[in-house]
Amino acid sequence: MISVKRIQAVVIKDYRDLLKNAYMLSTAVIPLFFALLLNQEGEVQTAAVFMPITLTMVIVGSFIQAAVIAEEKEKNTLRGLLLSPLNTAEIFIGKSVISAVSSLIMIVAVVLIGNIPLPDQMLLTAAAMLISLIIFISIGTILGLVSRTVMETSVIVIPVLFIFGMGDIFKTMIEAEWLIDAMSYLPDQQIGQLLLQLNNGEAVGDHFLVLSIWAVASVFVTIYIYKKRRFD
Amino acid sequence: MSNIIDVTNVRKEYEGKKALDDLSFSIQPGETFGFLGPSGSGKTTTLKLLTAQEGYQSGNIHVFGASVEKLKDPKQMKRIGVLTDNTGLYERLTVEANLRLYCKLYDVSYQRIDEVLHEVGLTGEESKVVSKLSKGMRQRVTLARTILHKPELLFLDEPTSALDPVSTERIHSILRTLNEEGTTIFLTTHDMYEAERICDRVAFLNKGHIQLQGPPRDLRVSHSDSSITLLLKDGREQLVGNDHEGAERIGAAIASQQLASVHSNEPTLGDIFARVTGKELF
Ligand SMILES: Nc1ncnc2c1ncn2[C@@H]1O[C@H](COP(=O)(O)OP(=O)(O)O)[C@@H](O)[C@H]1O
Numbered sequence: 296m297i298s299v300k301r302i303q304a305v306v307i308k309d310y311r312d313l314l315k316n317a318y319m320l321s322t323a324v325i326p327l328f329f330a331l332l333l334n335q336e337g338e339v340q341t342a343a344v345f346m347p348i349t350l351t352m353v354i355v356g357s358f359i360q361a362a363v364i365a366e367e368k369e370k371n372t373l374r375g376l377l378l379s380p381l382n383t384a385e386i387f388i389g390k391s392v393i394s395a396v397s398s399l400i401m402i403v404a405v406v407l408i409g410n411i412p413l414p415d416q417m418l419l420t421a422a423a424m425l426i427s428l429i430i431f432i433s434i435g436t437i438l439g440l441v442s443r444t445v446m447e448t449s450v451i452v453i454p455v456l457f458i459f460g461m462g463d464i465f466k467t468m469i470e471a472e473w474l475i476d477a478m479s480y481l482p483d484q485q486i487g488q489l490l491l492q493l494n495n496g497e498a499v500g501d502h503f504l505v506l507s508i509w510a511v512a513s514v515f516v517t518i519y520i521y522k523k524r525r526f527d
Numbered sequence: 528m529s530n531i532i533d534v535t536n537v538r539k540e541y542e543g544k545k546a547l548d549d550l551s552f553s554i555q556p557g558e559t560f561g562f563l564g565p566s567g568s569g570k571t572t573t574l575k576l577l578t579a580q581e582g583y584q585s586g587n588i589h590v591f592g593a594s595v596e597k598l599k600d601p602k603q604m605k606r607i608g609v610l611t612d613n614t615g616l617y618e619r620l621t622v623e624a625n626l627r628l629y630c631k632l633y634d635v636s637y638q639r640i641d642e643v644l645h646e647v648g649l650t651g652e653e654s655k656v657v658s659k660l661s662k663g664m665r666q667r668v669t670l671a672r673t674i675l676h677k678p679e680l681l682f683l684d685e686p687t688s689a690l691d692p693v694s695t696e697r698i699h700s701i702l703r704t705l706n707e708e709g710t711t712i713f714l715t716t717h718d719m720y721e722a723e724r725i726c727d728r729v730a731f732l733n734k735g736h737i738q739l740q741g742p743p744r745d746l747r748v749s750h751s752d753s754s755i756t757l758l759l760k761d762g763r764e765q766l767v768g769n770d771h772e773g774a775e776r777i778g779a780a781i782a783s784q785q786l787a788s789v790h791s792n793e794p795t796l797g798d799i800f801a802r803v804t805g806k807e808l809f
């Protein structure tokens with residue numbers, strides 16, 4: 296049902312296109328500056344040390360994903376894909392690969408440059424990263440679906456960046472306990488806590504559960520919005 | 528022979544607002560069928576319905592002898608090619624990269640790229656970046672991409688609007704060749720010359736309803752008032768009827784060596800459209 300060959304064709308196209316896209320490329324390296332700025336020198340004190348990772352997921356995972364989808368609509372190329380033998384699943388899988396791979400590359404770069412201490416449990420860490428990527432790429436897909444142009448995407452990604460990427464900064468400014476409690480369920484907070492507790496050798500099952508719920512929910516919302524939305 | 532497209536009593540509304548009303552027509556294999564109408568008359572909507580991009584409230588649409596819904600099956604989808612404003616090219620990529628993507632999607636070999644570029648007169652342009660191409664060249668690349676998989680049935684939404692006359696002529700000649708090779712073509716246009724030049728049959732669309740349809744020549748003949756204009760050598764014009772008296776006056780003009788030329792006064796499709804709908808095509 297799903298053709299790897301067709302997905303591959305979309306990925307190759309997006310890859311070639313990204314290499315020619317100075318705006319996207321320069322956006323993709325922004326997390327490196329955060330990593331330099333927030334260099335940890337290898338010490339884990341709070342979950343905030345992992346913030347550059349979630350920032351990378353928002354900036355590279357969500358924003359690039361949103362932009363490549365919005366651009367297909369803005370430049371009137373999406374209809375061509377929809378009228379080809381590609382099915383919807385193939386289009387979205389194909390269009391997610393580049394932002395997923397770029398995110399992974401940038402996360403590795405950010406971890407190295409920022410001296411971010413990842414837990415020794417590589418398998419669990421990798422699983423957490425993958426689940427998080429599903430969440431942030433779905434969010435990006437939603438943003439791409441609801442905006443008509445790349446410009447609109449760059450605007451609506453800003454609140455997402457604040458809420459889902461910089462929670463650690465906001466937490467220090469907020470007084471209300473209940474709000475801080477509520478915020479702790481946001482995916483970026485969950486990832487931070489998960490990585491911190493893994494580092495300290497504590498149990499992380501509940502964080503995996505919350506992240507998985509986020510992942511499933513965001514995929515469903517994406518599908519719902521796709522079905523509702525008109526493209527031309 | 529069975530029809531390739533059959534539309535019966537189709538009604539389409541957008542949020543309660545009527546876009547197409549009691550639409551009926553059919554297209555036979557090998558025909559070039561033109562939908563002629565001013566902006567907002569429902570041409571694009573019709574094309575969207577015919578290519579299963581949108582549903583409709585009532586009536587029936589059959590394509591290739593089956594319900595239009597069947598076009599969503601990739602096997603059926605491969606039998607059609609669609610060119611609209613929304614089937615554009617990737618501007619940062621080369622002509623070749625654009626065509627390669629669609630070769631993979633439609634499972635055709637890269638060798639076909641040279642063939643289609645030859646067909647649209649763009650041999651040797653494959654390494655140009657699309658954003659560097661003129662509008663006319665871009666449209667020809669889009670057309671090349673649309674016919675990459677040799678569709679039996681081609682849908683074109685105003686394929687030459689906003690193109691210069693030379694590019695328009697090129698597209699027309701490509702379409703004529705495709706049609707001679709057996710491709711059935713459904714095209715929308717608001718250009719009566721285009722309709723006249725490349726369509727075997729046209730339908731006049733006005734406010735979502737077909738007002739008149741038939742071969743352009745038949746429409747012109749049946750709406751002609753049969754008068755004939757004589758242009759005389761001294762520059763005067765004479766209007767004569769297509770009757771006995773007219774024949775005598777033409778004969779007299781020839782006898783006196785005054786006749787420069789004879790013109791039939793068949794109306795253009797634009798004239799007929801205006802007469803039937805009370806509206807101009809633009
Ligand atoms: N997506 C839509 N939502 C609401 N109304 C629409 C939509 N698409 C087209 N229409 C309306 O349907 C009518 C026909 O439009 P269209 O088919 O685009 O005309 P044409 O292609 O002949 O210019 C117009 O009145 C237009 O405003």
Ligand SMILES: [Mg+2]
Nearest residue numbers: 570571572684
């Ligand atoms: Mg239109």
